[in-house]
Amino acid sequence: METYAGAQLGERVVHDADSHLMETPEMLGEFADPEIRPRLASFDFGASTGGQEGMVAKARRQQADAAFRAGADDELMLRKNWLAYGAFLKADRPAALDRLGFRSQLVFNTFWSGYLCRLEQGDDVDLAYGAARAHNRALMDFCAVDPRLLAALYVPLMDPERSAAMAAEAIAMGASALLVPSACPRRHSPSHLDLFPVWAEAQAAGVPVVFHVGGGGRLLDPMYFENGQPKVKDFHGGDENFRSVDYMAIPGPVMQTLATLIIDGVFERFPELKWGVIEQGASWLPGWMRYLDSAFEAFARHETRLQALSLRPSEYVRRQVRVTPYPTEDAGWILREAGSETLLFSSDFPHVEGGRNPIKRFETTLAGCSEVERERFYSGNMRDLMGPQLAGM
Secondary structure, three states: OOOOOHHHOOOOEEEEEEOOOOOOOHHHHHHHHOHHHHHHHOOOOOOOHHHHHHHHHHHHHHHHOOOHOOOOOOOOOOOOHHHOOOOOOHHHHHHHHHHHOEEEEEEEOOOOOHHHHHHHOOOOOHHHHHHHHHHHHHHHHHHHHOOOOOHHHHHOOOHHHHEEEEEEEHHHHHHOOOOOOOOOOOOOOOOOHHHHHHHHHHHOOOEEEEEOOOOOOOOHHHHHHHHOOOOOOOOOOOOOOHHHHHHHHOOOOHHHHHHHHHHOOOHHHHOOOHHHHHHOOOOOHHHHHHHHHHHHHHHHOOOHHHHHHHHHHHHHHHEEEEEEEOOOOOHHHHHHHHHHOEEEOOOOOOOHHHHOOOOHHHHHHHOOOOOHHHHHHHHHHHHHHHHHHHOOO
């Protein structure tokens, strides 16, 4: 069987750093502890397109229809969100992965990150950690059908003691990555000494810490959209997710959080811990690395924390940070400017944002790159990020 990746890349090994579970309305509650379940938000993902006759209900009907399922191979990269093969029916995902031709997929939620981030910015600590635990159980249940599916489990950072316990719990559950918010906690920095046990748990387990779009909190003042013109719809037909003005703000929180972690010595203290920046673009990366170094040059004479660093900030980035570009970005240019060790391939399957042919788009911009650089992009850097988890894959 010819796969999507094989048709374009031949025998090249491909690891996918970004894929998703499409949640259904009841899923989070199914995996919550009894005392948390009644307090969770009610999710009706199809409400904006017709309530009970909305997209989720339609997808359930179609995924149960034999004629629709027979077209899964021909429309593997054309069907998106709940209509995609293996999007929410876990029994279908291994076959979908076979057809995609990826050796592994790092799997994230689709809608829950924003909710978890809002809880973390609130005052109800029990609900924030209870919802995170339900999320983690749901992701593990979905990914348990195939060892190639690598679950990114959520660890809130609002209460350092609970965060350390949840990091240990997530790793014990089988987390392949610890997903943390890029939004700054309300009462302390993400670089706070009390969070060091979280990073220590991840480093000891060989599990990366990852940031994903949706974890940055409110990116823009809503007044940016009050321009006197008609509302702009996003890819999904709504008006609150992924438009050009929102897109420009996506990397802001993660740039600030990573800079703080590097400057405050977290990367120095945990040199073997890898950090992934997923679905937040990468065109910002080269300039940000240089801006980090300029901050070092400007303040090193006066700040003891900078004097304690054994590397320049950009060197920590090359050593420990791995980033997924969007397929619409010039991955070849980013790679040349930021370093071939920094970029990861991702498909964003089964999301609309990933497009119908991300490999073709990436191949266009990687045309002038060496074989070593392309191998790092499609598989080597993902192996570096994930560590021994990918041994034998």
